[in-house]
Amino acid sequence: xxxQPAQVVWDGHRIARAVARMAHQVVESNAGSRxxxxxxxxxRGVLLARRLADQIRGIEGSxxxxxxxxxxxxxxxxxxxxxxxxxxxxIPGTIDDKVxxxxxxxxxxxxxxxxxxxxxKDVGRPRLVQLAVxxxxxxxxxxxxxxxxxxxxxxxxxxRVNVRLAEIDELDAVTISMPEA
Numbered sequence: 001x002x003x004q005p006a007q008v009v010w011d012g013h014r015i016a017r018a019v020a021r022m023a024h025q026v027v028e029s030n031a032g033s034r035x036x037x038x039x040x041x042x043x044r045g046v047l048l049a050r051r052l053a054d055q056i057r058g059i060e061g062s063x064x065x066x067x068x069x070x071x072x073x074x075x076x077x078x079x080x081x082x083x084x085x086x087x088x089x090x091i092p093g094t095i096d097d098k099v100x101x102x103x104x105x106x107x108x109x110x111x112x113x114x115x116x117x118x119x120x121k122d123v124g125r126p127r128l129v130q131l132a133v134x135x136x137x138x139x140x141x142x143x144x145x146x147x148x149x150x151x152x153x154x155x156x157x158x159x160r161v162n163v164r165l166a167e168i169d170e171l172d173a174v175t176i177s178m179p180e181a
Contacts, residue, residue, distance in 0.1 A: 004178050006162065010151065012172030015134065015163075018150030019048065022132055023055030025148045026101060029130070033060040035098045037126075039069045041116050042087045044105035047165045048134055052103060065092035069102070069123070074115040095124035101148070105163035107133040110144030135174060137161050 010018075027033055033056050040046030046068045053064040070087035102116050113131060120129065132148035139157045155161055155176055164173045 006175035006177040010174035022148045037065045041104040049103040067092045071115040074118040099128045100126040101130045106135045110142035
């Protein structure tokens with residue numbers, strides 16, 4: 001089964017605007033950036049966390065702690081999937097009693113976020129955990145909801161939604177493709 005050619009549904013300009021808007025939402029919902037830690041879920045969540053931190057720095061005039069949280073060993077599909085290489089977890093200082101914003105590119109079933117919450121328990125005890133995602137495409141299998149969303153994208157469950165970021169993909173875009181029957 002192959003995929004049809006990907007259709008661009010969001011370009012780099014719209015992604016940049018969404019990240020800026022999400023940064024404002026994060027700052028407003030937390031009354032500033034004090035005690036804020038952004039933890040990206042590899043791979044593109046880390047890049048988005050860095051972009052959010054840059055935007056927050058522009059709003060608040062101060063740096064925001066940014067790290068990455070590898071969830072490989074916390075996934076609930078390890079028995080089904082081929083062995084994955086364990087990624088890097090890099091926590092900037094302590095997260096105890098901080099506001100942690102988990103950042104990912106696409107929220108789909110909720111299983112990745114559930115795994116990240118399990119991983120987070122092993123590195124500290126935040127005061128509050130929020131979720132920021134660029135794309136929320138629905139079709140949840142777990143009761144997970146994002147606090148900060150760039151775009152809700154209605155797509156069939158079988159569709160493939162990809163976020164492409166210039167740091168790895170040479171351009172910024174959100175694409176959707178459907179498998180061929």
